[in-house]
Amino acid sequence: MDDAARIVIVGASVAGLTTAETLRAEGFAGSITLIGDETHAPYSRPPLSKHVLTGEWTPEQADLSDPIELAALNLTLIQGARATSLDIRGHTVTVGGEAISYDTLVIATGVAARRMAGTEGLAGVYSLRTLDDVVALRKELATAKRVVVIGAGVLGSEIAAATRKRGLEVALIGRTSELRLGQVGSHLSPLIAALHRENGVDLRLGFDVTEVIGEDHVSAIVLSDGTVIPADVVVAAIGSLPATEWVSDSGLELSDGIVCDSNGLAAPDVYAIGDVARWRDDLTAASTRAEHHLKATEQAQAVARLLVTGEESPAVVPFFWSELYGTKIQAYGRFPAVVPLTTIASEPGGARFVAASVQDGQVLGVVGWNMPRDFRLARADMVAAAEKPQSTQPELVGSETGSQHA
Numbered sequence: 001m002d003d004a005a006r007i008v009i010v011g012a013s014v015a016g017l018t019t020a021e022t023l024r025a026e027g028f029a030g031s032i033t034l035i036g037d038e039t040h041a042p043y044s045r046p047p048l049s050k051h052v053l054t055g056e057w058t059p060e061q062a063d064l065s066d067p068i069e070l071a072a073l074n075l076t077l078i079q080g081a082r083a084t085s086l087d088i089r090g091h092t093v094t095v096g097g098e099a100i101s102y103d104t105l106v107i108a109t110g111v112a113a114r115r116m117a118g119t120e121g122l123a124g125v126y127s128l129r130t131l132d133d134v135v136a137l138r139k140e141l142a143t144a145k146r147v148v149v150i151g152a153g154v155l156g157s158e159i160a161a162a163t164r165k166r167g168l169e170v171a172l173i174g175r176t177s178e179l180r181l182g183q184v185g186s187h188l189s190p191l192i193a194a195l196h197r198e199n200g201v202d203l204r205l206g207f208d209v210t211e212v213i214g215e216d217h218v219s220a221i222v223l224s225d226g227t228v229i230p231a232d233v234v235v236a237a238i239g240s241l242p243a244t245e246w247v248s249d250s251g252l253e254l255s256d257g258i259v260c261d262s263n264g265l266a267a268p269d270v271y272a273i274g275d276v277a278r279w280r281d282d283l284t285a286a287s288t289r290a291e292h293h294l295k296a297t298e299q300a301q302a303v304a305r306l307l308v309t310g311e312e313s314p315a316v317v318p319f320f321w322s323e324l325y326g327t328k329i330q331a332y333g334r335f336p337a338v339v340p341l342t343t344i345a346s347e348p349g350g351a352r353f354v355a356a357s358v359q360d361g362q363v364l365g366v367v368g369w370n371m372p373r374d375f376r377l378a379r380a381d382m383v384a385a386a387e388k389p390q391s392t393q394p395e396l397v398g399s400e401t402g403s404q405h406a
């Protein structure tokens, strides 16, 4: 890329900022414009539901960079401004009615939280995606006693754990009968359910919320079996929607996200990365979108390197972590629902372990349950095995015990 090149990045969160940082680190000297519709400096979302919600961290501790680091990137940062359309042929994005020209566009607009239908205008009902969400929620929790969290995914579990840590009465409602954890799916559901119950959460799985009751402010929810659960605050963690409405008539292929090739290319000179992007996996020919902080970072690095050096990066392997009641859960790779987990390292009693998803002698993924050191080793084995020719791959990392966490 020559020094006169103009790279425009839409979405100023982890993927957008990492793109700018990597472009400069790789020696790109052209212009970078980073456009974001939030008014805060770029911040990291994982701490919001863990340390900021509990009150252990101030919101500022989630910042991804400080003003000096941002200034050193020598970019034009446009904050609090929404991109509203994209003209692929004309190489422009429209922001606040103004067309901004690019030579290369990187889209990193992430996802928005799905809101609870029918609760518009009802105070006390929240979702948790942004720094503003967590600040408002924390304020309300300061005077609340009873919280209902809706959602059987990892975010619902994290919010339930954080609000319990604040000493509130918590009910966690899931439509499905199992709790899910990122790409690990429901393999660890019994263990997570046990953690919630041990920590005093009223766990109700397999129920829909049919009504949210309240005049101006929420007072209760009703489950599909008619049970009424009082609530001062309701937090809905019921999924997300890729932020693609602004490119809906641009000609980009959209299918639960922006469809890209295995390098993130979505159209000539247009790349998409992070939560909004659906990259093709050349190995499996599958097209996947995942909402993981590290995947967003790695895709940003891959696109920035490709633009500057022309070199392609290896496929990004999903890596996810969470923390519930002090239990660290880390997962690397893939975990098909039909393949039960096999323990490969554990402490007596099984309170801490590392388990693997193994199919036809190949390790597809490893997950650590409060055993970070052993997880790191198992992950390193997996990475090393992936770099070897197929014929020399080991059958299984670590020693198989045969016990299963399914």
Ligand SMILES: Cc1cc2nc3c(=O)[nH]c(=O)nc-3n(C[C@H](O)[C@H](O)[C@H](O)COP(=O)(O)OP(=O)(O)OC[C@H]3O[C@@H](n4cnc5c(N)ncnc54)[C@H](O)[C@@H]3O)c2cc1C
Binding pocket: 010, 011, 012, 013, 014, 015, 016, 035, 036, 037, 038, 044, 045, 046, 047, 048, 049, 081, 082, 083, 084, 108, 109, 110, 111, 128, 129, 130, 155, 243, 246, 273, 274, 275, 276, 290, 291, 292, 293, 294, 296, 319, 320, 321, 322, 323
């Ligand atoms: C509470 C919470 C906890 C999480 N915990 C974990 C975890 O433990 N581990 C993990 O791996 N992942 C976790 N995640 C997921 C992780 O945060 C995301 O994968 C990551 O933020 C994705 O980064 P991104 O830059 O692609 O998108 P985002 O972080 O969503 O950023 C997109 C940005 O683009 C902006 N934007 C959208 N549309 C426009 C537009 N038209 N114009 C301008 N700007 C726009 C958005 O406002 C936003 O600022 C968590 C997410 C949340 C919400």
